[in-house]
Amino acid sequence: MHKKIRKIVIVGGGTAGWMTAAAFAHHGAGAGLSFELVESDDIGIVGVGEATIPPITDFNRQLQIDENEFIRATQASFKLGIEFADWYRLGHSYIHPFGHYGVQMHGIYFHHFWLRYRAQGGKLPEYAFNMHVNACRENRYGRPASNDRLPLPPMAYAYHFDAGLYAAFLRRMSERLGVVRTEGRIVDVQQRGTDGFVESVRLEDGRVVAGDFFIDCSGFRGLLIEQTLQAGYEDWSEWLPCDRAMAVPCERVPVTTPYTRSTAREAGWQWRIPLQHRIGNGYVYCSQYLGEDEAATRLLARLDGAALAAPRPLRFVAGRRKEAWKKNVVAIGLASGFLEPLESTSIHLIQSAVAKLLFMLPRDTVEQSTIDKYNSLARAELEEIRDLLVLHYTATERDDTPFWRHCRAIRKPDSLRQRWEMYERNGDIIIAVADLFKEASWFAICNGQGLRPRSWHPFADIPSREELERRFVLMSGDVRKRVDTFPTHDDYIRANCAAAPVAMKEKMA
């Protein structure tokens, strides 16, 4: 490709398409680029994907989105972590929080000191040192007051939002920024004879949309990246056997919890995502162990309120597109691969792909070295998330159903096996610079899933017992003091960003 890139075509208008469009139109304003997004109302969007992780707040901030306006427009609530119920064993639950435990001392992570403290009979649980877990348990959310001098950072947080409203919000924003939206079903793709680069797409009514560079946000079908360029798919179901989901919204309940709940079930797990106007629910399961009708029945029987629509089935295969970038096409969103939403990472992966592409956007020639770099970064990112998900399934005492016995027998990826062994040996958690999940996340999950290190870092033995006790009392006291200043999550929303009530028309008879 030797023509200056002037026109970028985005195929698909789900969360991936509109996040991409909004980011490129905002950051690239004035660069002489034009953007056209093609989507089909007939095909629609996947319509799930409502729980996020903290980097989404950076995405919004960079796009100068007013937070309260965004929350009202998407019926959003705040999210401080994920509760995992029944994962380690039935009746057990823990929270994977978005913030740290305690503070580092002697240059090493806090959890080493806590491992020593517990081994020596200390009574305080690990969550006594974590603001997020305490706020979750008490359904509180807030920001530090201006006179708060506690040696604690502000709370990292994310959102739960309505996926359809989010896409609509970003669409309005993108169109204001000059993105052209074209409605229609793509039925054909034209490639350049010489090298197979995509030149244009043809719609059902004969219109042709041409461009210099294409971003494939067409969802699971991968219209350009797979159906046209055959980039290939790496199937990860040997590690992540769930391949179906059943999704259904239900009526809200009086308390809006500031966390997502994931409850392990007989053949997978159930999500619960509280929004202002409803609760999003779904059962992610393995079709080898549960049928579709049974999944729907079980999901409907375990809702907090009346179902507001008929359960909707979805199919997927865990894995990644072998080349998320091929020729002049980059796949973003479901077109680039899929990992089940256990750690709410897909929307983050869209954001991360957009950020990478912003840095690497070609000027005229598409260089293979750029493509290779992009694809290797995307691969590493996905592999880390995969390992964290596999940890949930394999570090468990559950063996009460054929599905859980299957999970316990999964042969872990080498990268996970290495992390696991290091943690069990002496609590070591080694984080690479590019890792999405930092030590607090790996600790929360390793600990919550029942892994018990045999020892700890030698520096954790430096403070005397009395000194360690003194520091622990101070640290947990600071956490308590900060959390005590927070209002309830519902009070915070009411005071700052309450959305207009909506009539939930879809409600089932």
Ligand SMILES: Cc1cc2nc3c(=O)[nH]c(=O)nc-3n(C[C@H](O)[C@H](O)[C@H](O)COP(=O)(O)OP(=O)(O)OC[C@H]3O[C@@H](n4cnc5c(N)ncnc54)[C@H](O)[C@@H]3O)c2cc1C
């Ligand atoms: C069960 C489930 C639960 C999930 N939960 C979460 C979660 O909690 N958190 C999270 O971060 N992520 C979650 N995800 C992932 C999240 O839903 C997606 O990452 C996100 O919605 C992006 O989807 P998308 O835009 O890539 O695809 P889609 O929403 O499917 O959009 C595809 C677009 O392409 C268009 N299109 C397709 N074919 C054509 C054609 N021929 N012509 C014209 N247009 C076409 C469609 O009209 C549509 O606009 C979940 C996914 C699933 C399956």
